[in-house]
Amino acid sequence: MHRAEIGVIGGSGFYSFLDNVTEVQVDTPYGAPSDSLFLGDIAGRKVAFLPRHGRDHHLPPHRINYRANLWALRSVGVRQVLGPCAVGGLRAEYGPGTLLVPDQLVDRTKSRTQTFFDGVPRPDGAVPDVVHMTFADPYCPAGRRVAVKAARSRDWEPVDGGTLVVIEGPRFSTRAESLWHAAQGWSVVGMTGHPEAVLARELELCYTSLTLVTDLDAGAEAGEGVSHEEVLRVFASNVDRLRTVLFDTVAELPVNGERHCPCAGALGGAKTGIELP
Ligand SMILES: [Zn+2]
Numbered sequence: 001m002h003r004a005e006i007g008v009i010g011g012s013g014f015y016s017f018l019d020n021v022t023e024v025q026v027d028t029p030y031g032a033p034s035d036s037l038f039l040g041d042i043a044g045r046k047v048a049f050l051p052r053h054g055r056d057h058h059l060p061p062h063r064i065n066y067r068a069n070l071w072a073l074r075s076v077g078v079r080q081v082l083g084p085c086a087v088g089g090l091r092a093e094y095g096p097g098t099l100l101v102p103d104q105l106v107d108r109t110k111s112r113t114q115t116f117f118d119g120v121p122r123p124d125g126a127v128p129d130v131v132h133m134t135f136a137d138p139y140c141p142a143g144r145r146v147a148v149k150a151a152r153s154r155d156w157e158p159v160d161g162g163t164l165v166v167i168e169g170p171r172f173s174t175r176a177e178s179l180w181h182a183a184q185g186w187s188v189v190g191m192t193g194h195p196e197a198v199l200a201r202e203l204e205l206c207y208t209s210l211t212l213v214t215d216l217d218a219g220a221e222a223g224e225g226v227s228h229e230e231v232l233r234v235f236a237s238n239v240d241r242l243r244t245v246l247f248d249t250v251a252e253l254p255v256n257g258e259r260h261c262p263c264a265g266a267l268g269g270a271k272t273g274i275e276l277p
Pocket of ligand 1: 140141142143205206207259261262263264
């Protein structure tokens, strides 16, 4: 069987050059994930890559099936997930090329299913119970430590901690929204970091976000505001070193049987009505 221990939710730029990549289609009780899983080896670790927006980038952030994505990863054995994503900087000092490993998030999304435990019967007949998950610290402390250390050892000093605010998109923020986000003391703004983080936690997966600043958000710069072309250009020019840091992080993550972070027991044995894969 095709198995993996670590998942990376990110585009083809992270796995396309690996040798011996195996494409695996996985179905879930929540429908199809964004694409096939692409399984490969990094430093002796089995990794499953999932292109968040689909391999041809056809899914906007609000139409990504986040539940199917996390469920598919868990079903092949993944217990630790790395979620690299492009973000806008909310402070002038967080310019393009900044790597920020957030320790907090603010959810400003509007239309996304945020839980597996919604009391709604699944197509397979299972009825999930209502579960209220502790989420005060949304990211895995162990994964964050490893990612920060990996970046430092490649001479890419990351911002260690900060708040990622996740907006609905697909449009970028207005100038007023951006100024408001910055005035709250939040650090970076993106469109995909949530509900990815909470759904991972509900499945007792470790989740670590690595955010790459591709632009200054509308309120933090004086020009025209964010353009998609600029985001793509800056992301492409940083993808090699982001991939290097991701792979170093993969190599140093604990093995799945030896996780000593709260994520591994996040459900605390609560009755959920559904069996995790
Ligand atoms: Zn963890």
